[in-house]
Amino acid sequence: MLIETKLRPPELKRDLVARARLLRQLDGALAARLVVLSAPPGFGKSTLLGQWIASLKARDAAVGWLALDRDDDEIGRFLSYLVAALQRADPQVAPHVPALLQSSPVLPVDSVLTSIVNDLSHRTQPLFLILDDCQFLSSPEICRFLDALLAYAPASLHLVVATRGPLPFGLAHMRVRGQLINLDDMQLRFSLEETESLFQAAELRDLPLSDVVTLQHRTEGWVAGLQLASLSLEEPAGRAAFIRNFSGSHRDVAEFLTQDVLARQSPDLRDFLIKTSILSRISAPLADAVLGRDDSAAMLQAIEAANLFLIPLDRERHWFRYHHLFAEFLQAQLQEVGRGEIAKLHGRAADWLSANGLTSEAVAHALAAGDADRAAALVEDCAMPLIMASHLNTVRAWLGQLPPDLIARRPRLQLAEVWIQFHMSRPQEAARTLKSAKQSIVAAQAAGKLDRETQAALQAELCTLTVGVVSAADRSRTAARLADSWADAIPENRPFFKGTLGNINAFCHFSLGDLDGARILSLKARDSHGAAQSVFGVVYSDLILGLVEKAAGNLTGAAQFFARAIAAARRELGAGSYAEAMVAIFEVELLYEWCDLAGAERLLHTHRQIIEECGLVVHEMACKLHLARIAAARGRHDEAMAVLERAERLGIEKRYHRLTASALNDRVRLLLQRGDVQAARFALPARGVGGEGKKNAGLAALTPATEPEFMAQARVLIASAKPEAALKLLDRVADNVRRDGRLRRLSQVRALAAIASYQAGDALSALAAAVDAVSICAPQKALRTLVDEGQALREVIDFSRKRMPSWSGDTPTGQFLDRLMDEFGKPERGPTQSAHLRKGDPGFSPREIDVVQLLGIGHSNRDMAQALGMAPDTVKWHLKNIFGKLGVANRTQAVLRLQDIGLTLPQQPGP
Known part of the structure; x- marks a missing residue:
């Protein structure tokens, strides 16, 4: 008697992630004889096939399903189930075979094959036969039968197999004939969009995209890993810590891998997996050297054939790595069963890698083996090549593991540390380390330890780093002057330093508004870096x-x-x-x-x-400004304001004026759009920016870095009904950017000038400014420059459009303005107000209401952050705003004030 459930496709859960891209690939089976899904456990093979079957049946396709297990690796039992699966798809296929199999004293394999092939040849419509878990098949008789079936069956049959390991029949001839579709674990991994859909289906819609990206990277799109993570994220409390620490040693992941993967392997294979987990990438010779064996090539072949999370890194399959979560799981196992061997294994790995010219990989193993002196020597050899290839985090991690006194004795390591500090926007630390490195180099020169070539190379590096450190301190003019004077001193045989000095100089000229100079310097620097590879x-x-x-x-x-x-x-x-x-x-x-x-x-x-x-701080600056602007565009104003305040503080801390100025301008714009003119007015002097009461405040200090401050002042003046004063500031900035050819900033300034002129009643000037802004933005489809100015600019554009014939109809500008008006009309998507205060509401935002509720029942800042899913700094920012609106100085006064004004609070939080 057959087990009926083996012949039924898997029951599909509700709210499964639709995998349209893979379903389209599976639909290509109509042009292929064989489709293979090959991946380790947990990659969603069966679920994907279940989804595809549902779509096939919706199109009235004939589908047969067979879920295999260990007992099916016997030809008689296999044929019984195979025929039963075919008959579920088409009862006219091999109708007499079941009786033949039961009655014949000798298994009639050839007769069964003939009957299936002949009956399928009468079909005009395709039939799909799906075999799940084919890794259980190893019988030679079954292999021969399936090979023959693929060879003789008519074009109407399409065989689809899913497996964790090797298939029982050859694929080469099918691939050569173009009759094979192969989906492996690289294709079955969840994309970022699919990961988002998974968490939304798990009712985790409030999970920030940054956390989704982190989990996507940690799991490498492994479906089971993401599902296991989602189960642990159902409670908001502790989410941040879970995501930060999620690894292969996490309980659910470890249990899955232990029971479903490791327990199925032989003791020798388990030992190989666990001990080679210390290697970030594995080759047979390296594994032989580390483990003291000579059969690692065969072991790796067996691991790959069994689909044990082994990822090939080259076409020749010389190098491999384990899936990150699987490697972490194996390393946790090694800590339990082989802790005493770990240092020895790392030492052998360092020996082999160093001897074979893989110095950078040897460093990590020397450090793990506890050999600091050897590691330091290796870092000196490979730090600069890694820096040239942008692997700064790797070098930083190594330096962080070396004793400081060891670094202080080695000038090359000190210079490597300066490269890291320079790129991490820590110019003060970099300057101190650079000074120490110079002293060490002078001492080495005096002692005769440096030859002429080495001295020249170190001098070129010192010049380059000195300019870089000055530039990182936002002293562009000084850095550019130094770079210009030292450019010819860099030897031609040091193209990396020449190119880096050129790039730094190019950025300095760019930040000073000299776009042509920046272009020329960048092109020359690019040539040098090309020569340096x-x-x-x-x-x-x-x-x-x-x-x-x-x-x-x-x-x-x-x-x-x-x-x-x-x-x-x-x-x-x-x-x-x-x-x-x-x-x-x-x-x-x-x-x-x-x-x-x-x-x-x-x-x-x-x-x-x-x-x-x-x-570099310029990158961090861009990152924070983008975070705030996107949050504001999404209607998350409180989040945007908190990010901008942090950005301003970061700019002050790093002494990077352009960051503070840009963040201030954005924050003033958002405050004014919320109607909080007083807060916007106070924000300027709080950051040392001249207020409107000071005549011509700050005009002498106009530079590209301070231009956003002038724009912020103009915004406040416009909101204070002083448009003429605003226009004086804006005209000065416009002259500056127009002279430099910085049209993007000009479009922003002219958009503000259009608003100011319109408010001043100067229609002609408003029209001229609007034309300037649109003329720059329209060809580049630069919408947000205009959209972000809000309703005030919309009125000016609407006014101007009626007076500009070329802005109407089916012209490029007309189409741009149609799109612009659509964007102006879109409501911002903000958070829904989850709770309502009663009586005397002082104008709290929805998020402030949530904070007030928790404040009223005694929650600490930390508790609020966890309950509301906020960063602690964001909670502090909300409390500061709440205290300001209530006119109090601390939490106790706030609670009493809420009671005094008759504001009642619910007893339980409502977010």
Whole structure:
């Protein structure tokens, strides 16, 4: 008797993630004889096939399903189930075979094959036979039967198999004949969009996109890992800690891997897996050296054939790595069963890697083996090549594990530390380390320890780093002067330093408003980096060229440079490198400008973490401003304001004036859009910006870095019904940016000038300013520059459009303005107000109401942050606003004040 459930497709749960891209690939089975889904457990093979079967049956297709197990690896039992599956799809296929199988004293394999093939040949419509869990099949008789079935069956039969391990029949001849579709674990992984859908289906819609991206990266799209993570995220409390610590040793993941993967392997294979988990990548010779064996090639072949989370890293399959979560799980197992061997294994790995020229990989193992002196020597050998390839985090991690006194004795390590501090926007620390390195180099020279070539190389590096540190301190004019005077002193045989000095100088000229100078310097620097084969330098040159085009108002040209830089980074370094991230952060601004908020937010959160960990302040500045602007565009004003305040404080802390000025301008704009003129007015002097009462305040200090402060002052003056005063400021800024050819900033300034002129009743000037702004924005489809100015600019555009014939009809400008008006008309998507205060509401925002509720029942700041899913700084920011609106100085006074004004609070929080 057959087990009926083996012949039924899996029951599909509700709210499954629709995998349209894979379903389309499976539909290609109509043009293929064989479809293979091959992946480790937990990659959703059966579920995907269940979804596909549902779509096939909706189209009246004939489908047979068979779920295999260990007992089916016997030819007689296998044929009984195979025929039964075929008959579920078409009762006319092999109707007499079941009786034949039961009555014949000798198993009639050839007769069964003939009957199936002949009956299928009468079909004109396709029939799909799906075999799940084919890894259980190893019988030679079954192999021969399936090979023959594929060889002789008519075109109407399409065989679909899912397996965790090797298949029982050959695929080469099917592939050669173009009759094979193969989906492996790389294709079955969840994309970021599918991961978002998974968490939404699990009622985790409030999970921030940044957390979704983190889990996507940690699991590498492994479906089971994401599902296990979602179960632990159902309670908001503790989510941040769980996501931060999620790994292969997490209880649910470890239990799944222990029971469903490791327990099925032989003791020898388990030992191999556990001990090789210390290796970030594995080859047979390396594994032989580490484990003291000579059969690692065969072991790796067995692991790959069994689909044990082993990922090939080259076409020749010489190098592999384990899936990150699987590696972490195996490393946790090693801590339990082989702790005493760990240092020895790392030492052997360092020996082999160093001997085979893989110095950078040897460093990590030398450190793990506890050999600091050896590790330091290795870091000296490979730090600069890694820096040239943008692997700054790797070098930073190594230096962090070396004793400080060891670094202080080695000038090369000190210089490597300066590179890291410079790129992490820590100019004060970098200056101190650079001074110490200079002293060490002078001492080494005096002692005769440095030859002439080494001295020249160290001098070139010192010049480059000195200019870099000065630039990182936001002293662009000084840095540019030094770079110009030292450029010829860099030897031609040091192209990386020459190119880096050129890039730093190019950025300084860009930040000073000299776009042409920045272009020329960047192009020369790019040539030098090409000669040095430094992908990091080439990418950075293209980044500066893109920033120059963006400042010039040529967003399309900027996008082309950014795309070229990202393509180079991915080609040389793979996806997700720091080099890619530092370009992508600026690409976010283009997507935002083009009103692709979803794309901008996704790209931002994909690269945000690496930029915040290790990025120049200009990149961190861009990251924070994009976060705030996207949040505001989504209607999350409180979040945007908190981010901007943090950005201003960061700019003050890092002494990076352009960051403080830009964040201040954005914050003033948002405050005024909320109608809080008083808060906007006070924000300026609080940051040292001249107020409206001071005649010509701050005009002498107009620079590209301070222009946003002038715009912020103009905004306050407009809101204070002083448009003429605002126009004086804006005209000064407009003259500055027009002279430099910085059309993007000009469009922003002229949009504000249009609002001021319109308020002043000067229709002609308002029309002229509006024409300037639209003329710059329309060809580049730069919508958000205008949309972000809100209703005030909409009125001016509407007024101007009626007076400009070329702005109407089916012209390019008319189409742009149609889209602009649509964007103006879209309501902001903000949080729903979850609770309501009664009596005497002092104008709290919805999020402030949530905070007030928790304040009223005695929650601490930390409790509020956990309950509301906020950062602690955001809670503090809300409390400061609440205290200001209530006119109190602390929490106790706030609660008493709420009672005094007759404001009642519910006894339980309502967010």
